Amino acid sequence: MAVTGAVLVLYLVAHVVGNLKIFYGAEAFNDYAHWLRHVGEPAVPARTVLTLVEVVLAVSVILHMWSAVTLTRRASKARPVKYAARRKTQASGYAVHTMRYGGVVILLFIIWHLLDLTFATVNPAGPAGLPYDRLVQGFAPERWPVTLFYVVALVMLGLHLRHGVWSAFQTLGLANGRSYRPLKIVAVGLSLVLVLGFLSVPVAIAIGVIK
Numbered sequence: 001m002a003v004t005g006a007v008l009v010l011y012l013v014a015h016v017v018g019n020l021k022i023f024y025g026a027e028a029f030n031d032y033a034h035w036l037r038h039v040g041e042p043a044v045p046a047r048t049v050l051t052l053v054e055v056v057l058a059v060s061v062i063l064h065m066w067s068a069v070t071l072t073r074r075a076s077k078a079r080p081v082k083y084a085a086r087r088k089t090q091a092s093g094y095a096v097h098t099m100r101y102g103g104v105v106i107l108l109f110i111i112w113h114l115l116d117l118t119f120a121t122v123n124p125a126g127p128a129g130l131p132y133d134r135l136v137q138g139f140a141p142e143r144w145p146v147t148l149f150y151v152v153a154l155v156m157l158g159l160h161l162r163h164g165v166w167s168a169f170q171t172l173g174l175a176n177g178r179s180y181r182p183l184k185i186v187a188v189g190l191s192l193v194l195v196l197g198f199l200s201v202p203v204a205i206a207i208g209v210i211k
């Protein structure tokens, strides 16, 4: 879980940095989207690096979900009888809801997101539209339900990341003794920066800052 989660977090950091290029204008953003498809040329054919990234991402998402299911099964096998007096720990209640159901919302979000901004089949600009136009038309004020879905999914992503990053620190044995509190702050800080960075784009378009 921790390794695939770390790969996905690295992708999110790169993705949010790329998205923020939209604040530099249409040309900068479209150039960046063009660069993504041509990075590595002429040493390797167009889309080689992007395809590699896509394969690593797809494998990471599948393994991440597979680990979640396997670990849950293993945990319930190890303790088939429920505790008589169940103590609410990090591994139950709130965390289970944000991780399990939040994970499902994030998965549904990724499917919609690919149809919207990668394949553009559900985007008003359509598959022939430029990346900048897809974003501006996709988050136009009248498409507020789509923007609202993004906001809900990104908040879920933030909660998922906060718990996930913290759990990864524990898995790696870093979260003990005096290092406990700073690592909690890192988990919350990283999640907040990512979510606010991602949110800034649809919100800026919806309120007309980016046209």
Ligand code: HEM
Residues within 6 Å of the ligand: 015, 019, 033, 036, 050, 053, 054, 057, 106, 110, 113, 114, 117, 118, 131, 135, 150, 157, 198, 199, 201, 202
């Ligand atoms: C408001 C937030 C977001 C915006 C504005 C946004 C924007 C975009 C755009 C414009 C593309 C198409 C890039 C291109 O083909 O040129 C894209 C692709 C993608 N995004 Fe996002 N994104 C957001 C959040 C997310 C989040 C939170 C995730 C993951 C949880 C995500 C995962 C992906 C994936 C997997 C792709 C496909 C990458 C590929 O084609 O190789 N995005 N995004």
